[in-house]
């Protein structure tokens with residue numbers, strides 16, 4: 524098995540934290556997004572989507588999304604469960620995972636990738652190249668900021684995003700909060716529940732993975 528990673532990027536970090544929580548160790552290959560190695564032929568041959576994380580299984584199958592990687596590891600290494608145990612928990616982990624990605628991560632990505640010179644002509648991840656639309660940056664930032672409020676409100680009701688148990692939704696949430704620093708979007712001080720939750724998840728040993 525081989526894990527394709529880039530240490531600085533938020534999405535492969537989610538998979539690394541997930542693996543650390545389960546005590547899984549995998550041979551890791553760095554794909555240097557800083558030099559656009561994701562577009563080189565050798566990596567396209569592994570993941571035509573040109574993104575990390577990617578996980579190549581022993582039979583050659585390549586999983587190229589956090590969703591599939593997490594599902595695979597949860598099936599093979601069920602303990603500790605990170606995708607929920609009861610039907611309701613499983614459903615809520617799925618819901619908060621998608622919300623963190625589509626409302627939070629996408630918002631930050633829109634803000635970052637439509638302004639930074641580095642992402643010129645690579646405003647959306649993937650094998651196709653897309654030009655920046657600077658107007659999207661402000662909207663993305665607003666979406667991310669709005670989602671921080673949603674997270675705070677949710678965390679006033681429950682210890683973790685999907686309920687009373689730490690889950691993969693919290694791993695996504697943690698990487699989102701750290702990703703917000705890339706666009707200098709701080710968590711407002713008055714979001715006490717969000718701060719309390721962040722301290723708890725960021726201090727888990729897995730967060731260093």
Ligand SMILES: N[C@@H](CCC(=O)N[C@@H](CS)C(=O)NCC(=O)O)C(=O)O
Nearest residue numbers: 532533534573574575576588589648
């Ligand atoms: N939905 C994917 C997103 C993967 C993704 O966007 N990865 C980024 C790094 S955080 C990437 O590979 N970027 C390549 C690029 O910027 O061209 C997942 O969760 O695995």
